[in-house]
Amino acid sequence: MATPKIVLFYAFAPLADPEAIRLWQRDLGEALGLRGRILISKDGVNGTLGGDLPVLKKWLRSFRSYAPFANTDIKWSEGTGVDADGRSLDFPKLSVKVRDEIVSFGAPGELRVDEHGVVGGGTRLTPDALHELVEERGDEVVFFDGRNSLEAQIGRFRGAVVPDTETTRDFVQLLDSGIYDDLKGKPVVTYCTGGIRCEVLSSLMTARGFGEVYQLEGGIVRYGEQYGDDGLWDGSLYVFDKRGSIDFSDHAAVIGECVGCGAATNRTANCPDLSCRVQSVVCADCDSVACETHAA
Numbered sequence: 001m002a003t004p005k006i007v008l009f010y011a012f013a014p015l016a017d018p019e020a021i022r023l024w025q026r027d028l029g030e031a032l033g034l035r036g037r038i039l040i041s042k043d044g045v046n047g048t049l050g051g052d053l054p055v056l057k058k059w060l061r062s063f064r065s066y067a068p069f070a071n072t073d074i075k076w077s078e079g080t081g082v083d084a085d086g087r088s089l090d091f092p093k094l095s096v097k098v099r100d101e102i103v104s105f106g107a108p109g110e111l112r113v114d115e116h117g118v119v120g121g122g123t124r125l126t127p128d129a130l131h132e133l134v135e136e137r138g139d140e141v142v143f144f145d146g147r148n149s150l151e152a153q154i155g156r157f158r159g160a161v162v163p164d165t166e167t168t169r170d171f172v173q174l175l176d177s178g179i180y181d182d183l184k185g186k187p188v189v190t191y192c193t194g195g196i197r198c199e200v201l202s203s204l205m206t207a208r209g210f211g212e213v214y215q216l217e218g219g220i221v222r223y224g225e226q227y228g229d230d231g232l233w234d235g236s237l238y239v240f241d242k243r244g245s246i247d248f249s250d251h252a253a254v255i256g257e258c259v260g261c262g263a264a265t266n267r268t269a270n271c272p273d274l275s276c277r278v279q280s281v282v283c284a285d286c287d288s289v290a291c292e293t294h295a296a
Contacts, residue, residue: 003053004079006036006090006241007060008221010102010196012044012117013068018098021045025063026096032059035091036241039102043113045069046102046196048241050079050088068115075194075221080243090241103196106169110207111200122190122202122213127226130189130216134232142183146171146192146201147238153281154245154256154266155220155235157191171201175208187212193237195219224248236266244268260286 015021018040025038025045032055038047049056064070081089100108112119125133134141143160145152152162161183163174174180188210190198198215205213216223220237227233228249235255236245245266254264258281265283270276272288 002082002086004050004082004088004090005053005056006048006050006077006079006088006243007056008048008075008077008194009063009072010044010046010194010199011069011072012102012113012199013115014113015040015042015044015068018042021066022096022098026094028059028062029094029096033085033087034059035088035094037091038096040096040098041100041102041108043111044102048091049094050090050241052082052086055086073195073218075218077221077239077246090243103200104168105172105200105204107172107204110204112203118199118203120203120206121199122188122206122215124217125189125214126217127223127231130214130223131231133187133189133214137187140186142186142188143232144180144183144188144190144201144205146190146198150268150279150281151193151238154268155233155237156255157189157232158234160191168197172204175204181209184210185212187214189214189216191216191220191223193219193239194221229253238268256281258283258286 021040034049034051034055036047036049038045060074064072079088079090083089143157145156145160145162148167149162149165156162163171165171190202190213192198195218202213202215220233223233224237229252234253236247236252238245254266256264256266258265260282263283265281267283268279269282269287271278271280
């Protein structure tokens with residue numbers, strides 16, 4: 001009986017030959033029948049893969065056999081299923097590419113990476129340490145969402161600052177604009193899905209004079225595994241595959257609002273206008289409504 005799983009992973013490490021890593025991961029993934037996306041750069045690897053559990057375990061043994069990836073934190077979640085050939089239903093294909101950045105902030109020249117990871121990033125906080133910080137500092141603590149604003153519409157940390165971003169590249173411009181300079185004297189906790197975006201974001205903020213910057217280690221995924229919906233998190237977690245979102249418990253709050261009717265929903269969908277690439281929070285009943293851009 002198949003056990004469909006999805007893994008989310010990243011590792012920051014200097015890679016002398018990203019193209020060789022690409023060929024290795026492409027050939028390995030194709031041989032195992034995996035689907036998903038892997039990005040590789042001179043600074044490391046970032047990916048998510050889907051498949052049957054035994055097959056993913058074979059991939060993981062090979063992946064961790066390469067020294068720079070040996071200690072990579074692998075985050076596991078349930079997949080929706082596999083086809084008759086054992087291939088994940090959550091991804092259309094396997095894509096393995098080399099890019100300038102493994103997460104696209106549009107600032108490859110700013111990122112510094114050594115054998116220990118990102119240089120100059122925020123102080124790491126485990127979920128327990130995060131709670132301790134909030135207990136000690138109270139409302140002084142600022143949660144700073146490191147994801148695209150759409151993701152935050154269906155789930156976020158309570159009271160979080162959610163920058164008006166469509167893509168990750170928008171963060172550098174917003175930080176440079178000075179709009180968040182009032183936070184430079186406060187404890188700022190950056191967070192994102194699995195931890196990779198806030199690794200980079202926290203280093204960008206530190207370089208711009210934010211004096212007390214933290215990053216949630218393991219991201220929302222690790223926090224949700226530990227505290228579910230009984231902590232500081234509200235709503236559903238947006239994911240970049242056919243699942244759309246995941247919940248951490250059977251009592252997850254539904255905080256998203258449908259752009260069509262205003263009903264509570266955690267569902268997102270692409271604009272029905274094929275010329276539009278905008279995605280919105282929309283309930284199943286309003287699936288055919290135009291996105292906010294076209295509704296104006």
